[in-house]
Amino acid sequence: MEKIRLGLIGVGGMGSHHLYYSHKNNKRIQIVALCDIIEDRATGNIANAGLEGAKAYTDWKEMIDNEELDAVDICTPNYLHSVIAVYALEKGLHVFCEKPDAVSVEEAEKMKAASEKSGKVLMCMRNNRYYTNSQYLKKLANNDEFGELYCGRCGWIRRRGIPGKGGWFTTKEKSGGGPLIDLGVHMIDLSIWLMGNPTPVSVSGCTFNKFASDTTEADSEHSRFGDAVVGGTFDVEDLAMGFIRFDNGACLQIEFSWASNIEREERFVELRGTKGGFKWVDTGEARVFSEEGGKLTDNVRRCEMGNGHDEALKHFTAIVLDGAEKDYEPIQGVNMIKILEAMYKSAETGREVLL
Helix, strand or coil, rough: CCEEEEECCCCCCHHHHHHHHHHHHCCEEEEEEECCCCCCHHHHHHCCCCCCCCCCCHHHHHHHHCCCCCCEEEEECHHHHHHHHHHHHHHEEEEEECCCCCCCHHHHHHHHHHHHHHHEEEEEHHHHHCHHHHHHHHHHCCCCCCCCCCEEEEEEEEEEEECCCCHHHHCHHCCCHHHHCHHHHHHHHHHHHCCCCCCCCEEEEEEEECCCCCCCCCHHHHHHHCCCCCCEEEECCEEEEEEECCCCCCCEEEEEEEEEEECCCCEEEEECCCCEEEEEEECEEEEEEEEEEEEEEEEECCCCCCCCHHHHHHHHHHHHHHCCCCCCCHHHHHHHHHHHHHHHHHHCCCCCCCC
């Protein structure tokens, strides 16, 4: 196989980003078909992207059944991720899927099992691992520059940035939750990956819904995702805070919000080790705090962030075509959804949840 014959499912929002910033410029990808429930969106993107010979579909199952594909890229609302992934894997296709992996542990486990049974690649978006400052800090961690990374905190907090208010993003049945499942996957995964992928064993947390009815303001570019529906559903949280314990004794504080009265939007990971600690900053900085010669040291590495989504999709291509070593394993997706599901349960019951 010289090229991956790809079908892209969902071409609004992140699907459009995948198309124009990753697949279209990847000479090892041949886009065979686009699928979207809005037909004009599929046909329009075929024309705009100059995808000569590509076909448009409104039914993803029909696309998979009718086209000779090697892989699919799933960029649909969250509740469809596992349904499409399992079907594609059972049809012998490789699968790349946007985050979150699924909306329940049961569905994430179905994806893992289907991948193992088919022998095909299942990779879910973990774009933050591929930013330049992330790769730099991972190299330091692998070289034991920080010693034992035993605790930390991470978050993605917005002042006002509710995506598609009233649409699928804010409808629990379709999204699985609010900023915890939307933003939490990103920074929780980056933290756990930098810590060496310990296994979560318990979770506790709180969720809040305070901005469902009294604000349409937005100061975040990310609020443009999703299609807003005036008077639509908003039955998910707008802020979540919690605490994760791991099997190696480490712990992680977490905070995610679409709307809260803070100074500004911020993404961050801060981890502390026995030899040193660091802060991952969303401007591209990697700030390292250590000690040398009896003196405390602060070192700042300033990096161009790069395109994490593009690099993640290139890695998927390398796995499929070249047999490259996998950076992501489906069990990591299962563990992620276990954390999120337990957070929601803990918020509901007011108690710590064992995994």
